[in-house]
Amino acid sequence: EAGVTQFPSHSVIEKGQTVTLRCDPISGHDNLYWYRRVMGKEIKFLLHFVKESKQDESGMPNNRFLAERTGGTYSTLKVQPAELEDSGVYFCASSQLPRAGDTQYFGPGTRLTVL
Amino acid sequence: AQSVAQPEDQVNVAEGNPLTVKCTYSVSGNPYLFWYVQYPNRGLQFLLKYITGDNLVKGSYGFEAEFNKSQTSFHLKKPSALVSDSALYFCAVRGHTSGTYKYIFGTGTRLKVLA
Numbered sequence: 001e002a003g004v005t006q007f008p009s010h011s012v013i014e015k016g017q018t019v020t021l022r023c024d025p026i027s028g029h030d031n032l033y034w035y036r037r038v039m040g041k042e043i044k045f046l047l048h049f050v051k052e053s054k055q056d057e058s059g060m061p062n063n064r065f066l067a068e069r070t071g072g073t074y075s076t077l078k079v080q081p082a083e084l085e086d087s088g089v090y091f092c093a094s095s096q097l098p099r100a101g102d103t104q105y106f107g108p109g110t111r112l113t114v115l
Numbered sequence: 116a117q118s119v120a121q122p123e124d125q126v127n128v129a130e131g132n133p134l135t136v137k138c139t140y141s142v143s144g145n146p147y148l149f150w151y152v153q154y155p156n157r158g159l160q161f162l163l164k165y166i167t168g169d170n171l172v173k174g175s176y177g178f179e180a181e182f183n184k185s186q187t188s189f190h191l192k193k194p195s196a197l198v199s200d201s202a203l204y205f206c207a208v209r210g211h212t213s214g215t216y217k218y219i220f221g222t223g224t225r226l227k228v229l230a
Binding site: 031033042043048055056059091093105 | 147215
């Protein structure tokens with residue numbers, strides 16, 4: 001079974017540019033999550049999709065971040081325009097069932113550097 | 116508010132010795148607790164979780180964790196450390212708030228096993 005995949009693995013952009021991150025969850029997983037780790041700090045929740053619907057977007061930092069999951073399969077996270085503080089590692093995770101004890105399986109992350 | 120603390124940024128242990136990586140949590144109600152490991156240039160890998168039942172949970176790669184409700188702790192342990200266990204370890208908690216499935220992570224503990 002293929003795991004969660006993310007693309008690109010690294011992205012270096014200049015402040016003010018736009019970047020789009022992609023996540024492909026494990027096949028059959030309706031739940032998809034985005035998290036972010038800023039250098040040396042904790043991994044923080046951004047948002048949660050159930051199929052194509054946003055279940056919880058309480059962690060989205062501001063309106064420069066836009067997440068989509070059209071068709072309930074892969075998801076994209078767009079940052080526009082990027083700021084220096086957006087640098088970090090963006091993780092995607094998926095889980096099969098919307099149960100609190102369900103395990104989330106994480107992708108390798110996308111390292112975003114904003115110069 | 117829910118929170119997780121990993122009080123040690125780094126833990127050093129000699130190969131063959133037992134290891135402990137500490138985690139304490141704060142959550143209303145009964146917690147769901149998770150441990151993940153991140154190897155260099157890899158994503159987060161699930162190690163083990165506590166949902167209910169026995170306080171001692173066994174997981175992947177010989178790791179185990181002990182849930183202690185009175186001390187609100189969920190320390191990760193291994194009887195005999197391997198050099199290959201050197202990695203970054205994250206503790207996470209999920210509460211029981213209805214409709215919320217996000218993880219709250221600690222800041223991570225870097226484990227270094229010395230040959």
